[in-house]
Amino acid sequence: MRSTLRSSPQSTPAFSLIEVLIGVLILALGLLGLAAVFPVVVRQQRTAADQTQGLIVARNAEAYLRGHTLTTTRSVPNASVPGGGLLAPSDPIPEQNRRGLDILRYQGVTATNPYSTWSFNAANPDRPGPWEIPTYSLVYTNPDRGNMLVAATNQTAGVQFAQRDRLWPAAYSSVDTRVDDNKYANEPRYIWDVATRRVDPGTPSNVGDDGIQFAVFVRRIDSSIRVSRRDLINDPNDPLRLSRPTRDLRLADVLTGDRLGLGGVVTLQRAEHRVAVAVTNNSNSPVPTLNGEGEYAMPMRMQIEAIDDPDGQGLSRFLLPSSATDIQRRLLREPGQKFVDNLGNIYTVVKATFDKNPPNTSNPPEVQPENERRSILVSPAASANAAALAASGDLQVVFTPQVPAAVHVFTMEPR
Structure with a gap:
């Protein structure tokens, strides 16, 4: 069994x-x-x-x-x-x-x-x-x-x-x-x-x-533009307020300074206006605010002091001017930044790099602090004409x- x-x-x-x-x-x-x-x-x-x-x-x-x-x-x-x-x-x-x-x-x-x-x-x-x-x-x-x-x-x-x-x-x-x-x-x-x-x-x-x-x-x-929340149908300045559907302000409203629709235009309050791309100011310290508040972020110019080919890998090293502010150089050093020289060539920043001849010689160039670096690696490589213009002080770039x-x-x- x-x-x-x-x-x-x-x-x-x-x-x-x-x-x-x-x-x-x-x-x-x-x-x-x-x-x-x-x-x-x-x-x-x-x-x-x-x-x-x-x-x-x-x-x-x-x-x-x-x-x-x-x-x-x-x-x-x-x-x-x-x-x-x-x-x-x-x-x-x-x-x-x-x-x-x-x-x-x-x-x-x-x-x-x-x-x-x-x-x-x-x-x-x-x-x-x-x-x-x-x-x-x-x-x-x-x-x-x-x-x-x-x-x-x-x-x-x-x-x-x-x-x-x-x-x-x-x-x-x-x-x-x-x-x-x-x-x-x-x-x-x-x-x-x-x-x-x-x-x-x-x-x-x-x-x-x-x-x-x-x-x-x-x-x-x-990306951080804030839109005021208020009931537009109760806006006393809106001649068509009784015929409009109720809605809050939208991004298009604050960028254009008015609201369109149903045959009327309502001017917004000045404090509600926003610029599409803003900086703190357009002088020597144009720090992006990212919230549409400040001055409109206008294009910027900068002279290039020198160009060399550091590694022969299709990149060029641009030396930024010492006369520029740290903020101006930081904006141009940003990886992915694009700029155009006065020959019409478009460049993309790959990274900030050490200066070939840094002003502070107490440390090797390789350990130069980031905030002291005036050189950037860009793609594509610059032409001989651009390098010659930089050497003569006539190469200028524009960027945002x-x-x-x-x-x-x-x-x-x-x-």
């Missing part, structure tokens, strides 16, 4: 405490690895999206600028030579106007000097023209609206367009479709700006015939305080 053996509950195998702890440790390591990889994946996806969408925005900006033919009209003879495409802010008082830039044909006075204000070096007209960027020293248009102005023969007439015209997607390109709490579909994500230069400074007899080169910088809108999503360079010839 066969007997059946049955396992008792006490004989069922189980995990020991050590095995459980090992399992928890493995799970924790896995979660830590996932947490470490996830931000990298998100950043790579965002970079890929920026590269694709940024180029689309840059091409749209080129089409927009080419469509304004006032910027390409052939200039008159030497008696009054327009500079063509000079950039300036709409108002010198940042508190009154922090929202836009001007693009206009600047009327250079040339009665006694055959070179306009565009000449990089009047004594050496064969050198490449410099990049012209905004300045707070000129007033050209409405100080309250911050419009950009493309003027023909003076500083007041021409085609105007404001910050809202440089947003992508365009402000109010979709209806008030709420995605989640106080967020709406298809809000602006990018804004573009330009710097301009003469491709060839020309000769005294033909100064006005040179082409104009544009460097378009596409940047993401500040924030790392751009895309940079595009094109040239328009005068008609």
Whole structure:
């Protein structure tokens, strides 16, 4: 007679405490690895999206600028030579106007000097023209609206367009479709700006015939812009408040300074206005605020003191000037930063590196502190022409305080 053996509950195998702890440790390591990889994946996806969408925005900006033919009209003879495409802010008082830039044909006075204000070096007209960027020293248009102005023969007439015209997607390109709490579909994500230069400074007899080169910088809108929450249907300044659906302010509202819809425009309070990309100030310390509060972050210029090829691996080492502030150099040293030289070449910063001949010789160059480094490795390698210009003190670069999503360079010839 066969007997059946049955396992008792006490004989069922189980995990020991050590095995459980090992399992928890493995799970924790896995979660830590996932947490470490996830931000990298998100950043790579965002970079890929920026590269694709940024180029689309840059091409749209080129089409927009080419469509304004006032910027390409052939200039008159030497008696009054327009500079063509000079950039300036709409108002010198940042508190009154922090929202836009001007693009206009600047009327250079040339009665006694055959070179306009565009000449990089009047004594050496064969050198490449410099990049012209905004300045707070000129007033050209409405100080309250911050419009950009493309003027023909003076500083007041021409085609105007404001910050809202440089947003992508365009402000109010979709209806008030709420995605989640106080967020709406298809809000602006990018804004573009330009710097301009003469491709060839020309000769005294033909100064006005040179082409104009544009460097378009596409940047993401500040990520931490806060939008005020208030019930717009109770706004006493809204003539159509009874016919409008109730909704809060949205990003497009604070970037444009007004609210469109149902046939009416409601001007917002000045404290609610935001610029798309902001810095603390545009002088020597343009620290990005990332919240749209401050001055509009305008492009910046910098001279390059020297260029060398450190390793022959397709990179070049650019030596930044000692005259620049630490903040200016830090902005240009940012990995992924893009800039354009005054030959029209676009470079990407790979990393900051030690100086070939650091000012502090007490330590080897390899252990030079980060805040003292004035050298950056860039890709692609610079040409021999660019290196020669740097050696002569004539190589200039233009960049933006924030790392751009895309940079595009094109040239328009005068008609």
